[in-house]
Amino acid sequence: MTAMPDASRSEAATALVAALVAALGDKAVLTGAERPARNDADWSTLGPQAPLAVLRPTTTEAVAAAMRICAAHGVPVVPQGGLTGLCGGARPLAGSVALSLERMTGIEAIDPASASMTVRAGTPLQVVQEAADAAGFLIPLDLGARGSCAIGGNASTNAGGNRVIRYGMTREMILGLEVVLADGSVITGLNRMIKNNAGYDLKHLFIGSEGTLGIITRLVLRLFPKPACTVAALCALPDYASVVGLLAASRRGLGPMLSAFEVMWPDYWETVGAMPGVRVPLPQGHAAYCLIEAQGTDETFDAPRFEAWLEAQAEAGLLADAVLSRSVADVKAFWGVRDACSEFPQVLGPHESFDIGLPVAAMDDYVRACKAALAERLPGAFALFYGHIGDGNLHIVAGLKGARPQPKDVIQEVIYGLVREFGGTISAEHGIGLTKKPWLGHVRSEAEIALMRRLKAALDPDGMLNPGKVV
Amino acid sequence: MTAMPDASRSEAATALVAALVAALGDKAVLTGAERPARNDADWSTLGPQAPLAVLRPTTTEAVAAAMRICAAHGVPVVPQGGLTGLCGGARPLAGSVALSLERMTGIEAIDPASASMTVRAGTPLQVVQEAADAAGFLIPLDLGARGSCAIGGNASTNAGGNRVIRYGMTREMILGLEVVLADGSVITGLNRMIKNNAGYDLKHLFIGSEGTLGIITRLVLRLFPKPACTVAALCALPDYASVVGLLAASRRGLGPMLSAFEVMWPDYWETVGAMPGVRVPLPQGHAAYCLIEAQGTDETFDAPRFEAWLEAQAEAGLLADAVLSRSVADVKAFWGVRDACSEFPQVLGPHESFDIGLPVAAMDDYVRACKAALAERLPGAFALFYGHIGDGNLHIVAGLKGARPQPKDVIQEVIYGLVREFGGTISAEHGIGLTKKPWLGHVRSEAEIALMRRLKAALDPDGMLNPGKVV
Structure with missing residues (x-):
């Protein structure tokens, strides 16, 4: 596409907006001062980017009409939901229109x-x-x-x-x-x-x-x-082999009652233990900490069964220490330890956050390799590891205390480089969006990415829908 | 494509086979008398169709090479697994090569x-x-x-x-x-x-x-x-509303232990009850029969819990009668009633079989409408209804006693016509293949089928892979 002079571009935008207003009504097409700033960004670390307009259609037909009109004008559309994504998938692109579904509710x-x-x-x-x-x-x-x-x-x-x-x-x-x-x-x-x-x-x-x-x-x-009851335990484990053993025993013994299997490495436990307002019910010094939750259909049967199962694991030598929930408040407090990571921005200062996946058996080796590589490349760096290990999902927060800006590139190189080496994924649950796109080739082959592009070309040959995201 | 004279066609086939033998070795390319007849058909009612050759590669690379060679010769490939499909998906096409994965095992x-x-x-x-x-x-x-x-x-x-x-x-x-x-x-x-x-x-x-x-x-x-124990019950119900109620109660009370919820309508129950070797442990005359199965992780807790749950349903008035399994042999015998349908070809003589899906709430109305329409269009026709109702999946066998050939077109028109009317699907689990393709438009919109075709064109623009199947 040849560059368009500013005046023509502005005229083209005016024509597009007029066509959109004619089709959708003026309440569904916000521009200029009416355009809400919140639609300029999502929760990723990317800064804001103003779109040409924010569309807020209320019907499927209006979404379809908006898409047709934008395509006819050659202006891409960026769909937006609640704007809470962490990878920039819903962030507007320069020269695009943001299409928010916020009025299509119910x-x-x-x-x-x-x-x-x-x-x-x-x-x-x-x-x-x-x-x-x-x-x-x-x-x-x-x-x-x-x-x-x-x-x-x-x-x-x-x-x-x-x-x-x-x-x-x-x-x-x-x-x-x-x-x-x-x-x-x-x-x-x-x-x-x-x-x-x-x-x-x-x-x-x-x-x-x-x-x-x-x-x-x-x-x-x-x-x-709806589950009729929820029970949980926080466990301290002597080594990672016991974590793998406990996960297998949870699957076998709790079966489909097992509703969460979260693991926290020692650095995480120590950091959270020092946070005001967080009750950490097991001492420091263990190799790993697990939060295990089961949802049952009948408290009479399921609470004693969970307790019996936990005792059997202790007898089998998988646990160094454990506390069992005796109330809904206990379950909540246990989750408080795991959810304390939401306070990390305040506690740790600037840092980088990661959402990766790894084969379960490789996870502790990955953690060790990651710590060693960070210590070598960034002396003094911190790194906390925790996540939904039952699903192969590891979260990492890492940074250099007080450094502004953070040495983001080095940290990403270390973490994603080792993900490639260990056969993991650069995104377990957050997606690719814009921020992880440069790393996609680390975990998907050329043939896979070529097929993704083939699909994109088949469904959106002119690149009208969220172009440049993911692939 | 213009028609090719027979001699050229035969020469082209010879060249293709030579290229395949050169790439895959002669053990992987069977033609002529060596070509096994079993690869000419699957378990659908379509007759056999000989392919040009049967390929039996042993590696992914050989599959890829075969695909490239066939594509270069413009000869389509029909992939084959165990050939047990019921809709013709793996049946060879005239002028095609069958590619069987039977030697890629382990x-x-x-x-x-x-x-x-x-x-x-x-x-x-x-x-x-x-x-x-x-x-x-x-x-x-x-x-x-x-x-x-x-x-x-x-x-x-x-x-x-x-x-x-x-x-x-x-x-x-x-x-x-x-x-x-x-x-x-x-x-x-x-x-x-x-x-x-x-x-x-x-x-x-x-x-x-x-x-x-x-x-x-x-x-x-x-x-x-692995589940540690399996318990089951056969239940007779007073009406279809109770079936829906019992399904909801199973989901709530048994939660993820619930491993099967099968329903049999009275005609099915009576037919199976008359079959030698089938023990039907509940009398005829009820509106519906359910087989409910739960898989637990601990017999000590789960068997009494299942019994307590079943008693509660009887007290709630959902059950007209019920028998509870007391042994693995009982569970097997209950499944024997449900699996007796595999003997229908011997018991019922010629008939048509269907695998459809319906919203659970609409199922009994569908059954009534279907029976009424069949009685009107084909006086004397029989129709038995049963299936995995918990998943919205209904199986039907229907026919006109002794008629050869069966009035297949009328039966299909009735059954698939009502599926469209009731918002169901013409294939719950068997797929589309060739036999259900004419009816796909009953349950998928033009826009959906157009998108399927767009995907097919994007991935297989020259129609080299199982062409003419599904879409």
């Missing part, structure tokens, strides 16, 4: 017999959770950003969370989708059946592709039974 | 810490199950054809089975895939992590697309903990 239907719920994509996750709860069901997807993130964004990033070990990723909770493609056509596949092998299962194209292949407008979610 | 690796197993695509399901069992794990996928079907075929058809309500379809059991594309390129994505959001999740393109987008050569399967 629960359309709940079908208790099929255990499914039809929702509009802009609905905040917490609203979806509460509606399921009121109908006697559970939406097991849960994230810290629940009050802000939108269910459509959760789907387009295939969000994870704490209970993946039991319920799977967002992908596993979706029965059907309605999607607007780059050419404005609407794919309505609001399936409510668990089994449906009638042709290609198209929804999987759009789940986890971060708005690069289509804009999710409506979803059919699978509803789960 | 377990490559088991990773207990990640609870995953890497297998070659031609491995029979039963071999995979037994290897998992020997390693202390469960492969929950199970079908009647377990001894013959190949795990690659299970993946490419997204096979279902009896325990989908707990473990999901085959799709949910796959962590990674290696696939050969139509152009012979190899996509190796042998991921072992539950969470991996690094770019598009390409495996979902190939799962359930019946070999039309790529040939699956290796798989990483998720391993599950």
